Every structure is written in structure tokens, then in C-alpha cells.
Amino acid sequence: MVLGAAHDPLATIDEAFARGDEAALELLYRDVSALVFTLAKRALGTDMDAEDVTQQTFVSAWKGRDGYDPERGPVRAWVVGIARRRIADALAARSRDVRVATKAASEAFVAEVGGREMDRVLLSYEVESLGDPQATVVSMAFFDGHTHEDIAERLDMPLGTVKSHIRRGLVVLRNRWEAWDVAS
């Protein structure tokens, strides 16, 4: 299989990664490194800590690739699961440094990244993956709460086109969104 020649590289990336194809690691990194880095930075606060977590996450994923089963979900969801644990580890280590009750702090954090904050970043990533103009239209409609008419006027786009971008965008998002639950 020639990864670079595939119509959608992400469709083959799960299998290629599981097989140990180094090119798949690079494609995976290009796809989800911004997601991992953003999650880490929002949780940990500094670029340096977020860079460390990002690096650890991908190195762990590669070394532990035997533990990944493509049947259970996309590799991007599996990697974000690893990232969440790394973020929790980093926070726990930090708590130990300042002699705060480690367990409580890391549990509180895991709950936090598992909740709204996590969903916000994941949804932003998925909406961005739609590509424009769908990403902009969906974002205006649901994140910002604009009416369809308002969006049509602001983007100078026929109302019917706005509505169809929204419907098609939602179908793609729903399919991808459910994959996160399976694997994380």
C-alpha cells in the first residue's frame, strides 16, 4: 500500500500504524499533534510542559503500538487517551513537587479533561477538520449561535447552501464524534 497515494491518508493510517509503518507515525503526528499540544497547554499552562507531554505521548504511542487494535477505533482517539494520562501524570508530578495531595489533584484534573474542556477542544479539532467553508458555517451556527439567515448574509452565501453545509457538516461530525467515545 502506498500511503501517499491513497485518496484519504487517514483512512489507511490506523492499519499502517498498527503494522509499524513509520510513515503512519508522521501522518498521525501531522493530524493530531496540534490537538494533543492544545489539550496539554490548556491543562498545564506552559509551552515547555505541553511540548514534553506531546513528545512523550507520541513516543509512548509508537513504542506501545502493539497495544493498539484498529478494530476498536481510530488511532487518533487512542493517542488522545494516552495524552490524557500523560497530562494527568504531569499534573500529579507537579502536585508532588509542591506537596499537595497528589491523588486528589490528579483525579480532579482527569475529571476536568474528561468533561467540558476536553469536549470543547475535541469539537474544535473536528470542526476544523471539516475544512472551509463547512467549518466556518458550522462554527458560526453552533459555537456562536448565529441564525442561518444571519450566516447567509455575513458570508454572502445563498440560504440553501448554508443549510446544506450545516446538514452535511453535522453528518460528518457525528460519525467522527462517536469514534471518540469508543476508544477513549
Next chain:
Amino acid sequence: MSHLDDDVLAGFAAGQQRGPISGEHLAQCAECRERAESFERLVSGMADAGERVTLESPPEHVWQGIRSEVMTFEGESSGGASGMPEVALLSSRRRKARTWSAGWVAGAAATAGVVGGIGATMWISGLVSSTGETTLASAPLADLSTEATVGQAQVDVRDDGTRVLVVDTDYHQVNDASIEVWMIDSAVEGMISLGYLSSDHGEFVIPAGFDYAAYPIVDISIEPNDGNPQHSGVSITRGILGL
């Protein structure tokens, strides 16, 4: 009636009015109701999330760090060869060759031309070393600035079948740069990086399935720590495996 399309259900979640027929179907069909709810959860998830987050990419050196750690790991593990298909490697690496200066490429191609001549005499077939490894091929390494012999590179097979490129040469540390080891094809179109040299001796696992015989040029280069994964074009040492 038949089930409702995803497109229709997505429209309802986006605020479109339900007609009486689809409304009645939804009231009776658990499957469509479940699918409708999945769209509603998605929409309310975005509404609850508030602002869309602009994702931030990590700086390029993070990828460099991952790459070198992964390479180190493969080099250290005895069974680390992982079945990397050659085609994928070529497609992802070939473009790098095009960025080289024309002079470098011409020089390397000229060197590669030697393979058919004296290269054949370098072949050491099935030699078993004292460590129980079998040597498939070897080559003297030349310092490109002086043409002096500065050690040797050889392809060994370990007991478990893993093939490794063993490099013995004079290692000099360079400020703000790393010493990288490559295998390059004789057309100088494709190459792979095997990892970084950090002492006079280095062993690099050659990925299973990788046809090393098609990549006979062993090249050692100085790579600035600038996050650019491409070959710098600054080679210091080179040898051609006699196959």
C-alpha cells in the same frame, strides 16, 4: 415508512421543522430516535462548549525529538524491526533528495558508480564475527575532506534475524548540530535516516522488509539542530557497501 436519512435528522437537530409524517415516524421508531438524539447531543455539545478553540501546533523541534527518540528505541531493541514497507519509506523520503544541491548529487552519483568496480571485491560473504553475528556487506568509510579512511560500516544479521548497520568511525562532537547516519540509493533519489551517531561506534536497526541492497551509500552528515528533517547536504563521511 422507511427510516429517516441522516441528512434529514441533521436538519432537525439544526432547527428545521419536522413534518407530521417524520414526526410520527420518530415517535414510533426507536432506531431513528436514537440517531436523532446523537445529532442533538452533538449540537448541544457545541453550544455548551462556548467558543471554538483555535488549535495551536507544537514547534517543529517536538517532532524532531520524537523522531530521534523513536530511532534510538528501534536501535536499542533487539526485535525492533517493524515491517516498514519500502514503498511508504520512499514516497515519504524521496522529495528530500530533490532539495539537495546539484553538486552534491553529482558527487554522490559519481561515487556510486564505483560500486560495480572495486565494490565487488569488498564483499564478505557469510563471515561470522566473534559476537555470533553474520556480516552481509561492509565498506570502508572515507573522510570526504581528506579522502582518508576513517573506519568502517557493515550490515550484520543478529541471531534473531534483525539486520543492523554497524558504524565504527571517528566521532567528533559539533556545536548545535547532530551527526546523522543515512542510507542512500545509487540513483541518489531515495534515502532513509537511520538515526544519530553519538560515539565512535553506533548500531542502527535496518527496518524489516527494507531492501538495503538498493541503498548502498552509507552517508554521515552534520545536521544543524534547526528542526528541519531534510538532509543538510553537509556530508562528512561516506562509504559504498560492496554487495
